[in-house]
Amino acid sequence: MSDTTSNVVYTPIPRPKSRIPLRPEALAPVAPPPPKAGVTPKHAPASERPSYFLTVMGLVVTIKNFFRSAASRKADPTIQYPEERRQYSPRFRGIHQLTKRQDGTLKCVACFMCATACPAECIMIEAGEHPNKQYEKYPVRFDIDMLRCVMCGLCVDACPEEAIIMTQDYEMSATTREQTVYPIALLADRKQLETTPAGYRPRYEPGPPLVR
C-alpha cells in the first residue's frame, strides 16, 4: 500500500490571482484606537450607559431558588453525602474490580494486555504458574496505583477475559500513599463490592451472569 502511495508526486494546486486590485489605503498603517476612558461618562448616550435590569433579573432567580429549596428538600440540588448517594450511569468508571470464575479463582490470566494498554502505566503484574494446569497462568501480584490511574477504562477494553471491570465505587481516599496502591485483595475482595453495582464493563445486555 505504502509503495503505491509513495509513487504519487504531490503537486500543489496553483492559487488563482485575485481579480480585485488592492486599494492603496488598505496598505496604509491603521491608526490606533482612541484611548478608553476608565468610567463611562454620565453624558454618554443611553445605548452606552450600563443597564441594571439583567442583574436584577438574575438575582430574582437566585432568591427564588433560595426560598424554594428552603421550603422543599425535593427541589434542593444538594445531597446529604454520605447518607445520600447519587445514581450513576451503569457505565460509570469507578474503582476497578478483578472478577472471578464460578469456582472462585480469578479470571485474570496475567496476559499484561491491560498493562500494555494503560496510558498511565499504573498496572503492575507479576505472573505465575497456576497450580491448576487448566488455567496455566495467573497473577501472583496485580497492583493498580490509584494515584496514577486516570480512570480511562482502556484496561477494561483490552482485557480478553472480562477479568477486569470497573465499578461504581468511587471512594478511594487514603491517609498514606501506600494505601493508594490496590493489591488483588482490594481489587477482588473489598467490602464495598457487595453493595456497589458494576460500572464500565464489556457487556451490559443480559447474558451469562457475570460472576463478581
Place this chain on the structure above:
Amino acid sequence: MVNLTIDGKTVAAPKGTNVLEAAKLVGIRVPNFCYHQDLSWEGSCRMCLVAIEGRPKLVPSCCEEVKDGMNVQFERPDAREARKSQLEFLLVNHPLDCPICDQAGECKLQDYYMEHGGYDSKMPRDLKVHKRKVVDLGERIVLDKERCVLCSRCVRFCREVSGSHALQFFTRGVTTEIGTENNQPIVGDDYIGNVVDICPVGALTSKDFRFKQRVWFLKSAESVCNSCSTGCNIRVDHKDGVTYRYVPRRNEDVNKSWMCDYGRDSYRREIEDRVPAPMVREGAALREATWDEALDLVAARTQAAGPDAVAIVGSPRQTNETSWITRGYAREVVKTPHFDSRVDGSHTKTALLADNLLRRQDPHPNNAGLAALGMIATGGGPDVGGILDACMAGKIKVLHLLGTEILTHRHDTARVHDALRKVPFVVLHAHHNVPGLDELAHVVFADAGHLEQQGTYVNALGRVQRAQIAYPPVGAARPAAAVLSQLAARLGTKLPEGAGSALFDAMAKSEPAFAGLTWDGLGKHGQPLPGAQPLTVGS
C-alpha cells in the same frame, strides 16, 4: 553465482542456496515455519509455496535450489491464496492461547495471521482436536502439544546439532504430536535451550523465562556471552536495568544460531548478589564508602608502597579496553615489575573444546585478548604463582586485582587465602559477591558488568567482537577502566578515558595486534585479529 528473477527482480545468488534465501537478497520475506538457516531442508510446513515458471504445481521455496534463468513468482495470486489456505490449515486446531502464551509478540503464527487476514475461523470451536498442555520436559522446557505446528525444527535440531534425539514425532494424522518417549524429561542435552528459540510458535517455552515478562516490554542489546572463550554472539533482553534472558544471535563464523545452556543461564550472574557500591575495610568488616574515599585511599597506599611493593593482576573477564588501561596503569603509572594476568592457568586451555559443539574449557571470555595485548607472560610458571609467592614472602604491600577469579577459579584456594592474608592492602574490582571477599579485601571497587559497559573481547578463534551497553551499571558500580583512569589521575598521570568505542579506536591505533581495526569496522559479527589464523567453529 546463479542468476534468476523473483517477482521481476533480478537476483544473483550463490550456487546451492534455495529460492527462499535468494528472495531475502531482494527484500522478499517468504513466510516459513520449518525452514531454518542452520538446519536441513524439510519442506513440511508448506508456508513458503511460490510459483515457478514451467512447473505445473506450486513449489516450496525452502527446498528448491536456485537454477539459472529461473522465474519465480512469489506474489502470484494462486501462490498467495495457497499460503493463506495453508495458514488456515495450521490454525484449525491451534488453541486460542495468545494471552497466556509466552511466544505472543514474537510468534510467526501471529505475524502471518495478521499479514494474511482470514480473521474469522471456519472451524467450529468445539470441533478442535485437543492435545496435552503444560507437559513438563525437565529443567528447561515446557511443551504444549496443542500449539505445535509440526514444523520439526526441534526434531531436526536434536538430530543434527545437539545429537540427543530427545524430541520426536509420535502418532499420525491429525493426532501427530511432538514429544519425548513416554513424556520423560529431557536430560543430558546441554543445548536443549535452543529449541525454544527455534520454535516458531509457543509449543516449546523456556521454564526459566516463562511468564517473567511479555516480550514486547523488553529492550535488546547486542552483546557477547562471557561464559567461555567461544564468545557466542547474544542478544540481551532486558527491562529497567534487569536482564531477563540471553538469546543467541546468528554469527556464521562463531556460534551459528546456537548457544549452550550454561551460557544461557549466565545472565543470572549479572543480576544476582551484585556489589552495588565501593567498600572500604573498617575493623573486621567492609563498609560502604564513596568513590572519592575509596579512590583516595587506594591512591595514597599505592603511592606510599612504591613501585616494587605493588602487584597488579589483570583479569581475563575484563574487556580489551580495560585490560589495555590496566597495562598502562601497571607499566606507566605504578611502574611495577609484579604484573601478570594468568590468574588460573585458563589461558593454556583457551582453544580446547569442552564438548563437541561450542563450549570451551577456558571459562573466561578474553584470555586471547590479554595475549594479544602482551599481558600473558610466556615462561615463568603457568599462573600468578610468582606474585603469590612474593605475597607470602611479605614483599607485596598493595595487591590490586582486576577481578575475583583468583578467589573463585583456582583449585588451591587455601594457598591464595594464605597469600592474600599476608598482604596488608588488597584492592579488588568485584562484580558480585564471592566467598572470601569480606575477609580478604581492604578496598572493593564495585565493577560494572559486561552488559553495563561497551567493550570488545577476543574469542578463542582470534575474533574481536563487540559487546554493546545494555543499561547503565547497577547502583554506584563503575567500569574498571574508568576507575583506573581516576586512580592514575590521582597519581599524577593521565590515562585515556571515554566510552568503550573511543577506547577501542585509541587502542587499535597504538597496538600492533589490533592494527587496522575500528569500532565501527568490527560490525555486528566482529572481525578476526590481523594476523590471526583463520579458524572455524569446532577447531
